[in-house]
Amino acid sequence: MKDIYEKLGISPAVYDYCHRIEESLSERFQKFDQTAEYNQMKVLLAMQKNRVSEECFGASSGYGYNDHGRDILERVYADTFHTESCLVRPQIACGTHALAIALFGNLRPGDEILAPAGKPYDTLEEVIGIRPSRGSLAEFGVTYRQVDLLHDGTFDYETIRKSINEKTKLVAIQRSKGYQTRPSFSVQEIGALIAFVKEIKPEVICMVDNCYGEFVDTIEPSDVGADMTVGSLIKNPGGGLAPIGGYIAGTKECVENASYRMTCPGLGMEVGATLGVNRSFYQGFFLAPMVTKGALKGAVFAANVYEKLGFPVVPNGREPRQDIIQAVTLGSPEGVIAFCKGIQAAAPVDSFVDPQPWDMPGYDSQVIMAAGAFVQGSSIELSADGPMKEPYAVYFQGGLTWEHAKLGIMMSVQKLLDAGLIQIS
Numbered sequence: 143m144k145d146i147y148e149k150l151g152i153s154p155a156v157y158d159y160c161h162r163i164e165e166s167l168s169e170r171f172q173k174f175d176q177t178a179e180y181n182q183m184k185v186l187l188a189m190q191k192n193r194v195s196e197e198c199f200g201a202s203s204g205y206g207y208n209d210h211g212r213d214i215l216e217r218v219y220a221d222t223f224h225t226e227s228c229l230v231r232p233q234i235a236c237g238t239h240a241l242a243i244a245l246f247g248n249l250r251p252g253d254e255i256l257a258p259a260g261k262p263y264d265t266l267e268e269v270i271g272i273r274p275s276r277g278s279l280a281e282f283g284v285t286y287r288q289v290d291l292l293h294d295g296t297f298d299y300e301t302i303r304k305s306i307n308e309k310t311k312l313v314a315i316q317r318s319k320g321y322q323t324r325p326s327f328s329v330q331e332i333g334a335l336i337a338f339v340k341e342i343k344p345e346v347i348c349m350v351d352n353c354y355g356e357f358v359d360t361i362e363p364s365d366v367g368a369d370m371t372v373g374s375l376i377k378n379p380g381g382g383l384a385p386i387g388g389y390i391a392g393t394k395e396c397v398e399n400a401s402y403r404m405t406c407p408g409l410g411m412e413v414g415a416t417l418g419v420n421r422s423f424y425q426g427f428f429l430a431p432m433v434t435k436g437a438l439k440g441a442v443f444a445a446n447v448y449e450k451l452g453f454p455v456v457p458n459g460r461e462p463r464q465d466i467i468q469a470v471t472l473g474s475p476e477g478v479i480a481f482c483k484g485i486q487a488a489a490p491v492d493s494f495v496d497p498q499p500w501d502m503p504g505y506d507s508q509v510i511m512a513a514g515a516f517v518q519g520s521s522i523e524l525s526a527d528g529p530m531k532e533p534y535a536v537y538f539q540g541g542l543t544w545e546h547a548k549l550g551i552m553m554s555v556q557k558l559l560d561a562g563l564i565q566i567s
């Protein structure tokens with residue numbers, strides 16, 4: 143084994159260090175295996191119940207009327223998430239687009255959005271109009287209110303109660319921390335928050351941004367009262383095979399409202415050709431529990447490898463997981479660069495590319511990114527990025543297989559060692 147790793151550029155010292163860490167994680171990994179097994183059965187049950195057949199993999203064009211495969215796939219998603227309905231479409235360009243459709247489709251002028259658990263994902267700031275932006279919900283007369291978490295990271299129930307008013311139409315909760323420092327929320331915690339909100343105002347729509355959270359647990363936000371659960375197909379549920387797409391799972395009413403924004407009033411979900419992507423959507427969803435498991439093992443492995451090297455990691459090596467993202471604070475520009483070079487060097491695609499920090503639009507510092515993915519920007523595939531500013535942290539996620547995620551982390555350690563930034567005993 144050491145031999146093949148050495149051919150890939152991993153020294154025996156790094157191999158031995160990482161191997162010891164891996165051995166210490168076997169109990170943890172067994173839990174991930176169990177969750178994945180349960181979720182695999184959940185997806186299979188939904189596929190069998192809906193009689194998925196070869197016919198489902200055909201391609202439609204033009205208007206895409208009567209696209210049997212598309213309609214059945216949406217039933218498979220709905221049954222997996224235990225919702226009345228679901229939109230799963232290649233016309234949904236990314237996660238932000240899915241969330242925007244869900245919001246625009248269900249809000250009207252005069253309505254208010256409440257974010258009861260802090261700021262939403264960066265790209266939603268312009269959708270909502272928190273940062274003024276052309277075409278935002280704010281321009282259409284939808285207002286926004288936010289309640290931050292308390293200092294200990296828990297929900298500020300008293301302020302949430304006071305913030306719910308006659309205008310409050312929709313409550314937006316984000317499961318994963320994204321690029322914030324708060325912990326990600328468990329599905330249970332989200333359920334408690336939804337129950338609290340609904341007790342005050344039962345008709346309020348609760349929307350959960352489920353990006354990076356799918357199949358991490360055996361239940362999803364839709365199992366604990368969310369009216370809409372929204373995510374991206376180039377993250378967990380696409381299983382690495384979906385080349386594009388997003389989903390909105392939820393009540394018939396909410397999903398139908400969203401569909402009139404996805405296409406247009408009157409047409410809704412009846413149109414939208416799938417152009418041949420159905421097979422990869424099905425196959426990706428089938429694999430997604432296993433792929434998510436691999437990414438989770440990679441994240442926990444990274445946390446433990448870097449924690450023992452003395453770097454701060456979030457979540458820490460022992461905490462339960464709510465998403466597949468791992469932050470490692472390397473504390474120096476050289477550290478961030480070496481880490482990303484390691485991830486890149488381990489990739490199946492573009493392994494020969496040398497990532498460099500650059501001025502990415504929309505960021506206030508340079509950013510370095512490592513990705514050697516089959517699908518552009520896919521973050522269920524092994525990827526890492528870090529802003530070139532204090533505290534010099536990298537965010538790491540994905541890996542279509544655990545073995546690949548493991549190599550990526552080993553390679554990052556190797557690059558740090560080669561740069562003289564760490565010592566291994």
Ligand SMILES: *Cc1c(COP(=O)(O)O)cnc(C)c1O
Pocket residue numbers: 236237238239263265316318319320351353354374
């Ligand atoms: C990725 C992500 C999104 C959507 O991002 P896209 O890049 O538009 O797919 C939204 N919320 C969270 C928490 C995310 O991780």
